[in-house]
Each structure stands twice: as structure tokens, then as C-alpha cells.
Amino acid sequence: MIARKILELQLRRIGVFAAEETISSHPKLDRCFRILWANHGDDISIQYSGTAALKGDVVRSGQRRVQGILRDRYISFKRYYLNNFSDGTKQDAIDLLQGHYKVSVGGDITPPSQTGGLEAIASFPLALCLVLIGLLLTTMSLGQVGNDPRHLLFSVVWGSISVGIASFVRAKGRIFCNRPRLQLHDKPGY
Template structure:
């Protein structure tokens, strides 16, 4: 459906082509920009499809394929193409998000698989952790390298020594997990006597208090960039 909407414009943009004598036969007149608001994963699936279309046009132009053939007709070559594209998507994703790209099985196999769905779920959980508790320093590095943050000789350093500020995340996490576990256990045993009811209420209160503390102090628990303010 997407290609039907942009196919004519896509083909008009063309590609760069030279002959054996280095004469320019055709120049590329534009690019396709595809991006989504929250991730690079579905974008990679779309770009893979557009790259396949472009490859078919180029190979037909130079006579490798006739007008009815495409790379998907040649299983070995098509498998290599999909693997290369999926692997480059993984490499970009590792730099950008810290995990392999999601939807990689759509690029490799053309469909969502059970193992792929499980892998995507694990990657999503890993991204949540990395985004909240690890990526602050990475963003600082990008801001510094890209020039978004400029070091001033007369301005105080925005970077504090590692370990100068205590992290309450491990303690909060342990209390939360412990509270949920004990609350669940005591609720299961609550029908036996009044003491179990009181224990359930106590641990439920502790768990609720920890949740409230995490919610109120989330900005301090997370790893936030220190050089430039978040937009």
C-alpha cells in the first residue's frame, strides 16, 4: 500500500549510475526519508523494502535482471540481502538504543515469529532499563561530541565525580520486590488468622510507600543527562 502511494516519486528520484568509461549515465535526484516517532525498528523494515525495490531497478537497468525478474527470485542472493540489511539495522540499534533492532525477523524471514516476539520483548525491557538508568552519560557524550554542549574555561563543570551522589535505586528496587513478594505470600495465608491479615496490611502499606517514594523521586533515581536539559 505504501509503495503504491510513493512508487512514482520514488522511481523519479533515480540512482547514480556510471558506465565502464566512468561516464555518468544517471544521477540521483533525491532521497527517501522514513522515520517513526518512537523507534528505529519499523523504519528499518520499511527501508529494507525500499532498498529491495531500488536494487531491482538498478539490476534491471544494467541487464543483470530482465524486466520481470527481481532479487527475491534468487533465494541465495535474497537471503544474503536480507541478512545484511537486518545486521546493519542491529548495529545502528545497538548504538542508538543499546539493544538489537526490533522486528528483525520481519526483515530476515518476512514474518513475525514466536522467537522473534520473545526477543523483541526482552529487547524492549532492556531498553526501558537502559533508557532510565544508563543512558544519561551516553547522552552527555553525544552532546559533547556533537557540539551541542560547549566547554567553557570559566564555567563550573557540570559533571560530578562518579559516586559523589548515592544511588537509592538498588534499595528501592529491593524493597519494592520484597514488599510485593511478602504481600502476595501473606495474602495467600490471610484466611488462617488475624495476624496474617495484619501482616498483609503492613506489607501492602510498605509496598505502597515504596511505590510513592519512587514516583515522587523518579527524577533522582533515573540517569538523566547533566550537560544539556532535556527538551
């Protein structure tokens, strides 16, 4: 709204618009302005969150549509995934550029708690893939139970493995997150 008013003011000052003329009184200009503004919002949002802006359909068309609601749900899920499982290094880069990190005397910037063990190999996409493969094999084995009763045992084994992996990821979820590795200063203003 502020950008629209400023643009109208600037167009009046250079003589393109009359005193009472607005962007809304020019449908093509209004549409171009909305699209430009929405694209600008998408670009800023992609830099910050890795996804397009929410409610872009409202900005572009002035109406909330079912398609836009579904798109926003997809974007929200994608943001959740990116935030938890792949933005740690992005946050490190931001902190590094802003000077909000502390380098130890030895120059090691990786906290000792994140240098090895399960944290070094924990991968949410891999765990999700294993769970989905296990569920697929469980379903396939259940479909074959009529031909061979041993497939019931296979179904139980694959189902148990899938549930076990999912339970482990749920219980130890923090180590599957991609967290920043730089140590920030404790005191603001450093």
C-alpha cells in the first residue's frame, strides 16, 4: 500500500498522473504493479527462506483462491523442511558475514559436540527414504501372503524396521536437524 501511494505521488509530480488519478484507475498498470510487487516479494522471500512468499495469489489477483491456499501449504511444508534439515550452513554464512561468531584460538569453528558420532552420519532424508522403502516392502509382502505364508513374517520384519527407524528419528530428532556450527558470541554487540 505504501509503495502504491509513493508511486502515485511520484507519477503526479512528474506529470504523468492528474491530481486525482490513481494506479487503480489504470487496469493494465494496476496489474503490472501487482505482479511486479509479488515477484519482488518472492525474490526477497527466496533469499531469506528458500521459498516464494506466501499469499502471492492475493497480491497478484486481489483474491484468495483454493489453488493459492494449496500452494501456501506446500510452501509452508517446504519451509519447515528447509529450516530444520538444510539451512544450518545458510545461517552460518549469515552469521559469518555479519560478524556474529567466535573463533577459538586453534581456529576450529566446529563445536566438539558436532564433530563425530551419530551426528556425523544422521540424515533425515536417508531415514525417511528407509522408512518409505520399508513400508513399500511391507505392503508388497502383505500382497503375497496368499501365495506363501512366509511373506507374513517378511511383512512383520519390514514393518518393524520401518516403525523402529521412525521411532528412533522421532526420539533423537534434534541430531537429524541441520543446525549452525559456528559459535555465536554470548554478548550482543561483539
